[in-house]
Amino acid sequence: xxxxxxxxxxxxxxxxxxxxxxxxxxxxxxxxxxxxxxxxxxxxxxxxxxxxxxxxxxxxxxxxxxxxxxxxxxxxxxxxxxxxxxxxxxxxxxxxxxxxxxxxxxxxxxxxxxxxxxxxxxxxxxxxxxxxxxxxxxxxxxxxxxxxxxxxxxxxxxxxxxxxxxxxxxxxxxxxxxxxxxxxxxxxxxxxxxxxxxxxxxxxxxxxxxxxxxxxxxxxxxxxxxxxxxxxxxxxxxxxxxxxxxxxxxxxxxxxxxxxxxxxxxxxxxxxxxxxxxxxxxxxxxxxxxxxxxxxxxx
Numbered sequence: 001x002x003x004x005x006x007x008x009x010x011x012x013x014x015x016x017x018x019x020x021x022x023x024x025x026x027x028x029x030x031x032x033x034x035x036x037x038x039x040x041x042x043x044x045x046x047x048x049x050x051x052x053x054x055x056x057x058x059x060x061x062x063x064x065x066x067x068x069x070x071x072x073x074x075x076x077x078x079x080x081x082x083x084x085x086x087x088x089x090x091x092x093x094x095x096x097x098x099x100x101x102x103x104x105x106x107x108x109x110x111x112x113x114x115x116x117x118x119x120x121x122x123x124x125x126x127x128x129x130x131x132x133x134x135x136x137x138x139x140x141x142x143x144x145x146x147x148x149x150x151x152x153x154x155x156x157x158x159x160x161x162x163x164x165x166x167x168x169x170x171x172x173x174x175x176x177x178x179x180x181x182x183x184x185x186x187x188x189x190x191x192x193x194x195x196x197x198x199x200x201x202x203x204x205x206x207x208x209x210x211x212x213x214x215x216x217x218x219x220x221x222x223x224x225x226x227x228x229x230x231x232x233x234x235x236x237x238x239x240x241x242x243x244x245x246x247x248x249x250x251x252x253x254x255x256x257x258x259x260x261x262x263x264x265x266x267x268x269x270x271x272x273x274x275x276x277x278x279x280x281x282x283x284x285x286x287x288x289x290x291x292x293x294x295x296x297x298x299x
Contacts (some may be wrong), residue, residue, distance in 0.1 A: 003294045004076055006287070009085035013093060013150075016086075023090045031057065047187030049193065054188070055170060063163045070161075084162035088153045088169040093118045094145050102269055117256055120145060122270060135268035139275050143211075143247035144240050146279035148172060150286055151210075151286060152203040159245060162259050171196035197236030204239040207282055208246040214281035215250025223249035251278055 012019065031054055062084065071078045097119045104112035117134055120141040152172075156164030174192035210222035223245055231238035251274050 001074065001078060001081075003287075005081035005143050006049065006154055006157070006290065009089065009149075010081045010283075012082065012086045013089050014095065017093065017096060019086060020090065020092050020096070023087060025091065028054075028058075029177070029195070030169065032076075032273070043102055045259045047189070048193035050188040051191040054174065054285075055158065055167070056273075057273075058170065059163060060164045062149060066162050078255060081157070081162055085153065085165055088157075088165040090149055091173070092149075092171075094142065094149055095276070098138075098142065098272070100271070105269070106158055111185075113152055115151050135272065139244040139272050140244045142272060144243045145238075146282060147204055147207040148198065151207050154290075155203040155206065156199060158293075163263055165292060168199050170194075170274060171199055176192065197239060200239045201235065206286070207229060208242050210282035210285040211243075211246050211250040211278060213285055214278055216246075217250075219249040219252055247275060247278060251275065 011281045065080065066077075068082050081244065097116055101113055101116035101120060104110075114134070121137045152168050156168045158164075160167070171192055175189065175196045187289050208224070225247060227241070239286050251271075253266055253271060
């Protein structure tokens with residue numbers, strides 16, 4: 001059942017462009033606003049209580065529906081799972097945003113390129129006119145986004161069902177959005193960052209293994225051996241570094257002190273396309289493993 005739900009969800013994600021307009025999570029912002037306005041404990045306890053307050057209602061609702069629908073009808077549970085998965089992917093479709101970005105670059109439309117890149121890049125600040133930095137940030141965003149947008153959601157869906165997919169997406173959205181809301185949100189945002197780091201830890205490593213299997217295994221193994229201590233020093237940021245560095249190693253890109261080295265700036269499109277293809281192969285590997293687990297009755 002899980003495998004069918006995942007396959008159907010990936011098909012909807014791939015061929016339904018209008019789904020991006022639905023995944024804006026405005027209801028989550030309303031919960032945040034309500035929590036801040038009506039709760040004196042929002043920012044106490046290091047932000048943990050505030051985070052629990054935000055997560056409580058949606059998690060309880062999805063958990064209740066998951067339990068009741070699963071008992072009631074298997075087909076209805078499949079539909080429910082597909083809806084939750086599709087809603088938890090994203091928030092934007094990486095394939096479509098990447099196509100728009102490359103088209104804008106080819107057309108010389110710098111403003112549009114930055115606009116589309118902003119939907120791909122995670123935690124990178126790019127100076128205007130820094131084409132090299134922009135392309136590198138997009139390449140990193142592809143390697144990280146594969147786990148953030150799809151594989152992390154799929155992992156927790158397999159482990160916990162729809163409630164796991166929702167929890168992973170909510171932790172990601174809260175981590176990214178709460179820091180923008182002002183100082184009063186910082187404790188809760190930090191708690192959300194830690195929660196997301198915990199939830200992303202295992203999927204990030206499984207994705208890195210998939211990169212190794214889909215690319216150069218020896219290069220990834222050497223990268224992993226050489227950088228493990230650095231990734232574990234700050235284990236939350238290490239999730240991102242792990243995905244970027246193993247992905248680059250899997251693709252056997254030449255590296256320099258500042259990142260990926262490219263002789264011709266035009267080569268960046270080929271590098272980004274190669275990263276996207278690697279992420280697609282990693283997804284296929286995940287699906288094969290889930291199919292085998294399903295056959296053996298483990299999923």
